[in-house]
Amino acid sequence: MTTITEARVIVTAPGRNYVTLKITTSDGVVGWGDATLNGRELAVAAYLTEHVCPLLVGRDPARIEDTWQFLYKGAYWRRGPVTMTAIAAVDVALWDILGKVAGLPVYKLLGGAARDGVLVYCHATGEDVPALLDDVARHVDQGYLAVRAQAAVPGLAKTYGVPTPDGKLYEPASSALPEEHLWDTAPYLRSAPEMLGAVRERFGFGIHLLHDVHHRLTPIEAGRLGRDLEPHRLFWMEDPTPAEDQAAFRVIRQHTTTPLAVGEVFNSIWDCQQLITERLIDYIRTSVTHAGGITHLRRIFALADLYGVRTGSHGPGDLSPVSLAAALHVDLSVPNFGIQEFMGHREPASEVFRTGYTFENGYLHPGDEPGLGVEVDEEAAARFPYDPRQLPVNRRLDGSVHDW
Ligand code: CS2
Ligand code: MG
Secondary structure, three states: OOOEEEEEEEEEOOOOOEEEEEEEEOOOOEEEEEOOOOOOHHHHHHHHHHHHHHHHOOOOOOOHHHHHHHHHHHOOOOOOHHHHHHHHHHHHHHHHHHHHHHOOEHHHHOOOOOOOOEEEEEEEEEOOHHHHHHHHHHHHHOOOOEEEEEEOOOOOOOOOOOOOOOOOOOOOOOEOOOOEEEEOHHHHHHHHHHHHHHHHHHHOOOOEEEEEOOOOOOHHHHHHHHHHHHHHOOOEEEOOOOOOOOOHHHHHHHHOOOOEEEOOOOOOHHHHHHHHHOOOOOEEOOOOOOOOHHHHHHHHHHHHHHOOOEEOOOOOOOOOHHHHHHHHHHHHHOOOOOOEEOOOOOOOHHHHEEEOOEEEOOEEEOOOOOEOOEEEOHHHHOOOOOOOOEOOEEEEOOOOEEOO
8 A cells, every 4th residue: 555654844935935745655756735824834834743744654645535534633623724724735735646646637636627717816006006007007918807906005104915115026924023014994995995996997897806905994894895896896805804703794795795705814614604604705715725725625615605605715925836736726626716816926936836837818727737736846945944024913003903
C-alpha cells in the first residue's frame, strides 16, 4: 500500500509571507497545500509541524475524507482559522497527489468542468477618484470583466484597499507591529456612493462592479449604504458588517436589494449556515485555504446551492498561488459558481511558485496538468526568509478600537 512518508512545512517570503505544506508518498509523489494565514503564519506552521505532520506519516494518501475527519474530530478542539487552515493544507495536498496518481487535473476528480472558464474580478484602487478611474481603465484594458473599486476616504490618512506608498500591489500586512489607522464612518458613507457612481458614469454598466466595505458598518448603516448604491447596480457589497453576527444581515436585507457577499473570515460551514439557509447573503466568500480545504469547501458550496447562494471565493495576494490553483479547480466544477477574486501575487512569488493557470478575456482556467498544476521550488523558497508582518488595527476618532 502506498503511504505518506513525509509531511513538511515550508515558510517563505517572496514578496510576502507564505506557508506551504509538502506531502511526499512512498511512490515519490509530492502534493502541495497552502497554509497561509496573513499575520498569523507561524501559528499554522507550528500547528502543522507539531500536531499534524507526525500523524500523517504512514497514512494512505488516497483516504482524503478519512484524513479530514481524523484531523477535524481527532483534534477535539474544533474550528477556528488556525486549525482549519492546517487541515486545509493537508486536504489540498492530498487532492494534488490523487490527481497526479490518477493523471487527471483535480477538477476532473470533482466531477469535471461545469463551465469553460472561471470569471474573476481584480482590484482597482486610488488615492482619489481620478486615480481610481485610471486604475479601473488599466484593468479593463487588460481584459477584466469585473472590477472591485476602492478609494481613499477624504479626510482619512489611510483607507483599506488603497496601495502602499511604494505603489506595489496593495499589501495589508505592512509592518512588524500593527499600524494604527483612524476610521470615521460618516465621510465613508458620503464618499463611497459618489466614488462608485463615478465608475459607473465613466464605464457604464458593461463591467461588473464590486466593493468591499471590510466589516466596518452597523447593520442599519449597511442598509443605508446598500440603498444608496442601488442605482449603481453593484455585483456585490462585501463584508458590510462583522461577519460573525449572522442575524444582523436580516436588518440589512430589510433595507436594500444590493447583493451581499460574506465569508472570507469564515472557516467552517457552521460559520455561514444561518446566512445561507435564511438567504441573508447572495455570495459565500469562503476560501479553500481558510475553510478546511477542497473537501469542506465543497460541502459549504453544496449547502449554498440548495438556497440559491453562489460562490465568490476570497483570492487575495495573501493566499498563495497553490491556494488560487485549488480554488480554480473547485470553481470550474461547482454548479453555483459566482465569481473568483484574483488579486495576483507580488513578485518575486513566481520564482518560488510555478503555476499552470491561465488568464484570458476576464476568465482564469486551472489548466489540465495532473493534480493542481502548481509546483514549488524549495531552493528558491529558501532564499526568502520569513518576514514578520502584522495586519493594521483600526481606531475610531475617539481612540476606541474598530473593525479593520
Ligand atoms: C480583502 C482582503 O481581498 C479582500 O476581499 O478583504 O484583502 C483582506 O483584507 C486580506 O486578505 C486580509 O489578510
Ligand atoms: Mg474582503
